[in-house]
Amino acid sequence: MAHTSIALFTRDLRVHDNPVLHAAAAAGQCIPVFVADEAISRSPFHSANRSAFLADCLADLDQALRKRGGHLVVRKGDPVAEVLELVRRHGVDEVHVAGDVSGFAQRRERRLAEAVDLCVHETSVTAVEPLSLTPTGNDHFAVFTPYFRKWQGVPRRGVLRAPRAISMPRVSPGKLPRAPKPDSPELPRGGETTARKLMNRWCRKDILDYESAHDALAADATSRLSPYLHFGALSPVELLDRAGTESEGARAFTRQLAWRDFHHQVLAARPQCSTKDYRPHGDRWRGANADFEAWRRGRTGYPIVDAAMRQLAGEGWMHNRGRLIVGSFLTKNLYLDWRLGARHFMELLVDCDIANNQMNWQWVAGTGTDTRPNRVLNPLAQARRYDPDGDYVRRYVPELAGVAGSRVHEPWKLSGRDRDELDYPEPIVDLDAEEFRMARGKAG
Template identity: 50%
Template sequence: MTARTAIVLFTRDLRVHDHPALATSCAAFDRVVPLYVLDPALAGLSPNRTRFLHQSLAALRDALRGRGGDLVVRHGDPVAETIRLAAEVHATGVALSADVSRYARRREQRLRDECARHRLHLRTFPGLTVVEPGALKPGGGDHYRVFSPYHRAWARQAWRDELAPPCRVTLPTGVVAGRLPALPPGESPDAVPGGEDQARRRLTAWLPAQPRYADRHDDMAGDETSRLSPYLRFGCLSPLSVANRVDDRASPFVRQLCWRDFYYQVTDAFPGISTDAYRRGATENWRYDEDALAAWAQGRTGVPVVDAGMRQLRHQGWMHNRARLITAGHLTKSLGLDWRAGVRVFSHWLLDGDVANNSGNWQWVAGTGNDTKPYRGFNPVRQAERYDPDGAYVRRWVPELAAIAGPAVHQPWRLPTPPDGYPPPLEPPGPTPTWLR
């Protein structure tokens, strides 16, 4: 009897643990060909993420080889390369994890069309979220627009079973795996490395701190967050596995995983989330000031907590979540600049930058998204005094202010002598805000 062969097309699911497409294919087919296609259309979008991706692919290849298989690496259009490989190995099926971005949806539809034309069976699987986008719908709507009711439904939802990695991955004879390119340089000198083993070690090391998450996660200097977001973005960790390790659906940390799922289901229903205002009737009277945007992106706004966040971003390819809210709020609410410009800057630097969460959170801050109070004010000094009360976070990332003790570091423009080498605050449009007077 002829051996049955399937291709598993890896995308943002670079792991072997709890991988529904891989596990199901290995159980149902005699031969399985894991494939990753390096798409030149995505090259250069983020040097940091490109480096992290290549590290993650190397780790995935090692994991597959340890199970008797390998990772086939091709360059080009993912759809064309998948169909070409299917012909080479006489595959009858193709499997991949479903995704929600506009790019991913177009790729999936093109792949579906080509598989039908070549008489290949295409099956998509969950795996990028805890609960699949579209699985939860409110009465009379296609998706949840507000987080709180979504969270209630999400917490009640039965989760799928977590899957063990396949014991063995059997390749067809004669498959040429191809080489991974040389590891490219990133731009952030202190970016964490990618890969499933790195991700699992980070999760294990952080779990003892999880009970403190509710009280400490907003402490910018204490840095008590999990830092798992880059690994979730590339699928080096299964979000379901992470939620199961915490083992408490009511915990504040698992609630953050729900926020992630929330924006995935929003993006599934509204794929233009990175370019179009989500909220109906949103007012977008943005101004355009390239000098102000550049100062913000470089951490030279003259507002220390904002500059600290942006410098952390450039140095680590990551930023504390509270700092993300502060820096985004300053760009849109204080400086009046378009949130889309902020999306692009974050997307360039962030290891964890993805369409759903990056764009969804930016729209929430800017008042064009899912915030039920879109016109709330913003005070970066008050935020800094609350979440970095002693100024340790600012002093770490803004060395020009390292000699200023205590909370005075948050308002250097009030000092008798301005600090050397540090700019005064950018002038916001309109009346001077109270925090700057």
């Protein structure tokens, strides 16, 4: 009887450089499986944007598997129960799955390991296995710089070719999920096919300007590959291999991918930090109020903040510099709980995963791994530095499209008539960094 394996797809929705699929296909007959976890669809992590992007990824993956003689087997429900039913019905010998750090993933892995012969592949979601690098006297790195030094020295596995052919038993494919209407009208298209086209263009040319231009908000000089990394339509190992280290841009881009691995190892060691402060400072954050609603809708009266929030609403994605600006504004100027911001990002960001979202929010709020917890990013200073001509603001805040040059960042300074003609709010708060520093731990 042929050896039969299940390749359980999770956040690795690709055929190229996929350790799970590679191992399962090489062992004999392979059943490629994806289970739509109903627990996730009922959780706060559920998002119409990510569901639409996921549907694209699954349809693309199914087509890639069919070209190789197989197809994707889709089930809905409890992943462990659905996998066990396939194991029983088809005499499956082993199950392959990618290691991950979220609470959902860890519980799924533990339950599967108790019931089947489980093979966990740790360098599919991240380039370096979480917690494989540790400093003396600790179970994880709490500071990025020493982590990055060690991370750079880790030999990476070779990039795996996509299987030429997949042999699988007769299994009912099930129904691919239909893409729901996304909340963001300009959501990017998901799937490995699109991801590889973007990667090829990025690594061939655009990466060269990354070091000098990645913070320029209007230039749009970032890779926009983060959604594809989140869903595993791209492999971080292959992306690092393709990017190389020959140029300043490539080295700067590599550093950002290391940040991604860094956050994953922090959450792997401290899973409670998905909801609790990594480094508590006694903050008594304010809860949701009118200021939060203004921030959420992009109506704070600070154009650079509002532009970034509206980019998020329209595209399901936000420039990384924008994420830092709006995060600092929410926590340091409005003194609102970082978890409110993290939850809103979770609702809309197509690239949102627990490790990067929660730990980046904690970093900017001063409760995470940042060694300068009182760091405040003044939105006006950020606007002058990273959107000096105001092009980013005018692109996303149409009420201010007629305000020329850098004046667009301070519309309250316009003359009375010009100001009155704008359908744009007054600033909801006075900028005072010292107020945050004095309030930390004292706000009611």
